[in-house]
Amino acid sequence: MASKGIGKCTEVLVKRIAGLRPAQAAGLGSALAALMVTLRMVRPFLPGLPRNFFRYYVGRLIKRYLRRALGFLDPCLTVNIGEYSAAGDRMRHSQVYDQAKAYLSARCSGQARSLWADLASHGSHAFVLSMSSREEVADEFRGATVWWQHFNPGGGAWEFYQLVFHERHRDLVVQSYLPHVCREGKAVMDRNRRRRLFTNYTGDRQIASWTYVMFEHPSTFETLAMDPAKKRSIMDDLDAFRDGKEYYTRIGKAWKRGYLLYGPPGTGKSTMIAAMANYLDYDIYDIELTSVATNIELRHLLIQTSGKSIIVVEDIDCSADLTGKRKKPPTMAPANSPPTQTLANSPPTDQKKVTTLTLSGLLNAVDGLWSACEGERIIIFTTNYVEELDPALIRHGRMDRHIEMSYCCFEAFKFLAKNYLGVDDHPLFEAVKELLQAAKITTADVAEHLMRKCADDNADSCLANLLKALALKGEAVLGN
Numbered sequence: 001m002a003s004k005g006i007g008k009c010t011e012v013l014v015k016r017i018a019g020l021r022p023a024q025a026a027g028l029g030s031a032l033a034a035l036m037v038t039l040r041m042v043r044p045f046l047p048g049l050p051r052n053f054f055r056y057y058v059g060r061l062i063k064r065y066l067r068r069a070l071g072f073l074d075p076c077l078t079v080n081i082g083e084y085s086a087a088g089d090r091m092r093h094s095q096v097y098d099q100a101k102a103y104l105s106a107r108c109s110g111q112a113r114s115l116w117a118d119l120a121s122h123g124s125h126a127f128v129l130s131m132s133s134r135e136e137v138a139d140e141f142r143g144a145t146v147w148w149q150h151f152n153p154g155g156g157a158w159e160f161y162q163l164v165f166h167e168r169h170r171d172l173v174v175q176s177y178l179p180h181v182c183r184e185g186k187a188v189m190d191r192n193r194r195r196r197l198f199t200n201y202t203g204d205r206q207i208a209s210w211t212y213v214m215f216e217h218p219s220t221f222e223t224l225a226m227d228p229a230k231k232r233s234i235m236d237d238l239d240a241f242r243d244g245k246e247y248y249t250r251i252g253k254a255w256k257r258g259y260l261l262y263g264p265p266g267t268g269k270s271t272m273i274a275a276m277a278n279y280l281d282y283d284i285y286d287i288e289l290t291s292v293a294t295n296i297e298l299r300h301l302l303i304q305t306s307g308k309s310i311i312v313v314e315d316i317d318c319s320a321d322l323t324g325k326r327k328k329p330p331t332m333a334p335a336n337s338p339p340t341q342t343l344a345n346s347p348p349t350d351q352k353k354v355t356t357l358t359l360s361g362l363l364n365a366v367d368g369l370w371s372a373c374e375g376e377r378i379i380i381f382t383t384n385y386v387e388e389l390d391p392a393l394i395r396h397g398r399m400d401r402h403i404e405m406s407y408c409c410f411e412a413f414k415f416l417a418k419n420y421l422g423v424d425d426h427p428l429f430e431a432v433k434e435l436l437q438a439a440k441i442t443t444a445d446v447a448e449h450l451m452r453k454c455a456d457d458n459a460d461s462c463l464a465n466l467l468k469a470l471a472l473k474g475e476a477v478l479g480n
């Protein structure tokens, strides 16, 4: 052990004095370690020396004085990037470590002789290569050479990268190279990342948390049928949001945006959310409010969401009793009085867990999300009954843009016909156009009629089916 420790120490010193690359210094270090072993072997023939003389006295002397003295000659500086960093009284996984790992992945593959391979993210097919402990790779940046080495002290879970560079490159490394590593590493991580769909659940420990599956919804703005001008304006809005970091900072607003999607069932609200996530390449957090028991739980869930995500509350009108005016918190009520806030669909009276999720709790949680969480986030509420929502919930600033998803119009129909049947025009289009004006039919219904159900189905038969359905709907509307 003693010879190993002293050998390592000597190796570091030699590396520093000579400005050698760590791999070269390792050879010299081993030679010196061998010398120390020899000295140890002859120690029994030098009576009077205390036990562990070399380990404690010589080793400590070298460490304490030589290192300091040789600092004058030391041309190399090191920066360690640990896998974990301190966050208050807890340890947190370091993002910089992950970014450095992703950045070095490409460099490792060409240089290191011993590598680890791992999937870039859960469910991903891309590999991230990382170097094994003590492997070294060199990197060039604006004419400067730096060396990276990976350490896994004691083979434990705590790992770190050590960046070694000449001290004349100190400013370059600190001000430009490290930010470059983080930027590039993040870009690699973003490229490898697959989107996830999170849903909340309350596990055995009764603490609300998120679980996820890979998000693979095929809906895009190219497949979404709606008025083209409206679609374009939504896409422009999303573009402005995604690229608006500096703008939001300049005007002093949190980088968040709220959308309210409203309209009858089957008009494409959920489809639109999937298209937005695919367009922006964001994760989705789909909150099921009926399984959130308290305001605190909701806040806890929202704060756990990550940046570049869309937080969705579907059917907010029936998620919980959030449609009424804000009420006083239930704690103000006498202990034996009935709960002031309950689920909308009258819970059974023997329900043990009385929900204390309130409208003001939801408003506070959303506002808290706005102010407390870093990174861009979109929050979307959907509803079939916009007129029943409390204005406070959907006021601008919370829900910045209200998007009506209405019954199928002729433009949307033409879009679906192109998508589903591959036709831009057809003799039956005029009849469809006329009937669409009278009949209130959802995009989902139109899509269903245009879908081929058997090998014999074609544009003629599908359009004829749609016409029949439209005629029926029209009659029903007139009948009413």
Ligand SMILES: Nc1ncnc2c1ncn2[C@@H]1O[C@H](COP(=O)(O)OP(=O)(O)OP(=O)(O)O)[C@@H](O)[C@H]1O
Pocket (backbone or CB within 6 Å): 223, 224, 225, 226, 263, 264, 265, 266, 267, 268, 269, 270, 271, 272, 383, 384, 405, 443, 444, 445, 447
């Ligand atoms: N605008 C649309 N463009 C393309 N397909 C659509 C559109 N609207 C609906 N559809 C089709 O109808 C199905 C149902 O739509 P969706 O679930 O998005 O409706 P919704 O408005 O969310 O309904 P609900 O209010 O009941 O949740 C989708 O799977 C999709 O195939």
Ligand SMILES: [Mg+2]
Pocket (backbone or CB within 6 Å): 269, 270, 271, 314, 382
């Ligand atoms: Mg829906």
